[in-house]
Amino acid sequence: xxDPDVRDSRGLAALHLACARGQAAALDLLIKASADVxxxxxxxxxxxxxxxxxxxxxxxxxxxxxxxxxxxxxNPEATRADGQTARQLATPGSRIHRExxxxxxxxxxxxxxRPQRPALVYVAKAGRRExxxxxxxxxxxxxxxxxxxxxxxxxxxxxxxxxxxxxxxxAGASANRAVRDRxxxxxxxxxxxxxxxxxVQLLLAAHAKPALPDRTRRL
Numbered sequence: 020x021x022d023p024d025v026r027d028s029r030g031l032a033a034l035h036l037a038c039a040r041g042q043a044a045a046l047d048l049l050i051k052a053s054a055d056v057x058x059x060x061x062x063x064x065x066x067x068x069x070x071x072x073x074x075x076x077x078x079x080x081x082x083x084x085x086x087x088x089x090x091x092x093x094n095p096e097a098t099r100a101d102g103q104t105a106r107q108l109a110t111p112g113s114r115i116h117r118e119x120x121x122x123x124x125x126x127x128x129x130x131x132x133r134p135q136r137p138a139l140v141y142v143a144k145a146g147r148r149e150x151x152x153x154x155x156x157x158x159x160x161x162x163x164x165x166x167x168x169x170x171x172x173x174x175x176x177x178x179x180x181x182x183x184x185x186x187x188x189x190a191g192a193s194a195n196r197a198v199r200d201r202x203x204x205x206x207x208x209x210x211x212x213x214x215x216x217x218x219v220q221l222l223l224a225a226h227a228k229p230a231l232p233d234r235t236r237r238l
Contacts, residue, residue, distance in 0.1 A: 023054035023141070030061025038071040038088075043080045046087060053141035053165050055150070056093040057157065065100040069093045073105040073115055082114045092134030094157060095122040133160040140164065143171035143183055151183055161192035168199025176209035181217040184210075194227035203234035 026032050034054050037045040050056065060066045066074075072084045080087070085105075089095065098104055106119035136159045142150040151171065155161065162170050172192040175183035184206075188194060197203040207227045210218035223229070232238055 022145075023049050023052045024058055026061065032058045032060070032068075034058060034068040035060055035066065035071050038068050038079050038084060039075045041079050041081075043084055043087075046080050046084050050087060050091045050137075051166060053137040055138040055142065055154075056088050056091045056136070057097065057138075057154070063100060067093065067097055067099070067105075069095065069097070069105040069119075070099050070103075070108055073109040073119060076109060076113065076115050082118060085115050085118055089118070089122050092136045092157075092159065094126065095119050096126050133158045135160050135163045137163055137165045139171045140169060140174060143174045143178070143180075143187075146178060146180065148180070148183055148186075152186060155186060155190045161187050161190040162196060164199065170196060170198075170206075172196070172206045173198055173204065173209050176206045176215065176218050176222070177213055179210075179213040179215035179218060181215065181221060184218045184221050188221060188225045194222050194225040195231055197233065201234060205231055205233060207231075208233055208237070 024032050032054070034046065034049050034056065037049060056068055058067065069085065069088050072079050072088060095105055104123070106116060106123060109116040109119055136154055139151065139154050139159050139161070140163060142154065161172070164170055170192065172184065172187045175187060194206055197205050205227070207219065207222050207229060210222055229238065
């Protein structure tokens with residue numbers, strides 16, 4: 020249960036280091052553990068993992084790592100402190116440069132489904148409201164799930180955090196979705212378990228169905 024977004028003394032997260040040092044397996048593991056692919060370094064450069072992967076292409080995770088970050092919904096239009104995007108940091112004409120140029124085109128078009136970001140669930144678990152709001156502004160799918168099949172709404176209800184619950188519902192989170200595990204709890208089950216009256220009220224106002232059972236037939 021280590022924090023996948025923990026930083027070192029220089030303000031770099033594990034994702035930054037994995038991208039810079041060519042640790043593709045670590046990058047994959049961190050993404051699966053819901054690490055925030057939009058995490059910003061706490062130094063003068065204010066770099067995201069995608070910037071690091073593009074800047075240190077020769078010694079880093081290469082085109083495969085860039086594709087993995089893009090598949091995890093890293094924003095190719097994000098800039099570092101000097102205003103440069105990841106594409107501008109890549110070698111012109113390289114495979115990484117072409118991948119990032121294409122990704123920028125797709126991102127600018129803003130077509131298709133909203134990107135899945137498991138980090139949305141993690142920041143809800145950690146109670147990081149401001150980061151949750153930022154991820155929702157980045158077109159993150161509010162029904163993104165973590166490796167256990169839970170959504171941010173489930174964990175926000177378990178925390179009894181009505182502010183996060185309200186923001187997620189307003190962004191389109193499903194009030195009736197079941198966790199993809201053996202219990203299949205729904206947000207209303209989670210809010211009732213926490214005895215959060217305000218969360219229950221918000222869910223019912225968003226058309227949560229109290230007659231829907233979990234997988235153990237409990238209401």
